[in-house]
Amino acid sequence: MSSFLVTHGLKTHFPIYRGAIFRKEIGTVKAVDGIDLQLRKGEILGLVGESGCGKSTLARTIMQLVPNTEGTVLLEGRDLSNLPKSSVRAERVNFQMIFQDPYASLNPRMTVFDTLGEAIQTRRKLPKRMLLEKVALLMNTVGLPANQMRRYPHEFSGGQRQRIAIARALAPEPKLIIADEPVSALDVSIQSQILNLIANLRHRMELTMIFISHDISVVKYISDRIAVMYLGRLVEIGPAADVVERPLHPYTRALVSAVPVPDPERERKRQRILLQGDPPSPMDPPTGCPFHPRCQFAIDACKVSRPELEEKEPGRFAACIRVGEI
């Protein structure tokens, strides 16, 4: 597999301090704790997990917005984690992000033309006339009328703003787009429009994307593979349909079964796994498998050592010692 983006043993730890004058480190939050990931060019990887599991930190670490503590991030074979600060900035034009809240992620005092124009110019300076053309083209690409480029964000609806945010992400022709909950703030009918747009663009432009969401049905629809995170580690990764329909890891099972099905007939019949309690604190993760305190299949061996991600079926990886038995 020719890998486009590779992370190897990626760790991002945040120290926690106490005291104002005699600051001392009292612990670390292991937000990202040893992630091995490979992305092909043109692939969409869905990233799911509960809040606080490290999804967003992982995304930020890949973009080098947060320096990693250990490990490497390779983009087309180049190691980003050891670059000097100035080159990191230059490199960042290759990454773009789409955020959750289109009301907060666009500058209210910049017109669509300003916003998209600026994003285009991060890659290369263009004369005004060409810039106008390019902005118009981008707006058409995301389904906005180009004659609205002089308008401000408040003149657009939530769905349209998210289209502007997508256009901005496409503008510098990035190598990788990270979409952090891009449809979570939108209503169902608008959500489907934006998902269609993303699906359509990825085919036309061969986009490589990490799509972060807590909504498993959305992730299943849009991504090729799904990675499930729990307490800073990957517990399962595999083809999207397989992970959702036949999850291997008990945590994935619980996560999938917790999603209510919009069909009362099936909803009544299906079995639910109710997880007890909240995810443990990443400051003080449990020994052994981090999921064992909430896992209904946990045995003594699960408390002893932390299971590694292993290939259980072709193309399907899980970090659980009991996959075959349960």
Added chain:
Amino acid sequence: MALLEIEDLRTYFYTRAGIVRAVDGVSLSLSHGETMGIVGESGSGKSVTCYSILGLIPRPPGKIVSGVARFDGIDLLSCSDRQLRAIRGKRISMIFQDPMTSLNPYMRISDQLVEPLLVHEGMSRSGALIRAVESLEELGIQDASTRINLYPHQFSGGMRQRIMIAMALISRPEILIADEPTSALDVTVQAQILELIKQRQRELGTAVIFITHDLGVVASFCQYVTVMYAGRIVESAPTGELFARPMHPYSASLQQSIPALHQKGQPLYTIPGMPPDLTLDIEGCPFAPRCGHATAICREQRVALKEITSGHGTACIRFQRGELANTPLASTAAAL
């Protein structure tokens, strides 16, 4: 007899941009112990409906223009503030979406929990505290007697929502209004919270109005569903009926747009256009501009909800006339 009966409720907001008809002629009824879901997209008026009957609409700019909300022989809309205070939090209580902001960060949980008991039931503080601890235990919070002395920030989101539920149910209300109570929570915690509300509802016989935009939650939780669009009710049905035989193109389209039902690779169904501007007085059906079945008649006059089969009503005039009985409501809209 219905426990709560709302008739022709209209709540308008008088803003500089014009009159926003947030709720425009809503009628619904709720029976004892029933669970009713109100679904709709943002701005459809589902929250404003519930806030109106509890007198929680900021006035001005809001104004209840017309309507009656009968609850046990009292019209909630014509109650004085003092009368409403005696009902709110005691006989009708509410859970809000965001447990992070709806608890007072400066007050211990214990003080917040006993407040309704001291105010409404005139209990002694010690008696109220015992009841408060019990109510936390009933919601599966361990070590309730010590943790009751903590502050809200010392709990996780799911725990805070449990505390909110305990607080809402502590005075054994007849109606619980839950406004997107699980939307800010993870799915795993959402499943726990829904299960808890269901269980407490069975024990106490409370009727629940559940406001949500998530059709999945409705399917798993509610017996009865009301679908709102642009301040009006477009369809009202027993849950199973609504999913099996939707009678309004909007409800059918909403169901179609959910990605869970789709095969990969196939484009998702989308509803063309956008919800209407509520400052305009819409003559006909508010969904007509986005509807594949709309004809001239849809734009002419307002249509009231009409019961087609037992308990299942629609505000689609073409469906009422029997013109759409055998047509798939959503897919034809997509073809256009």
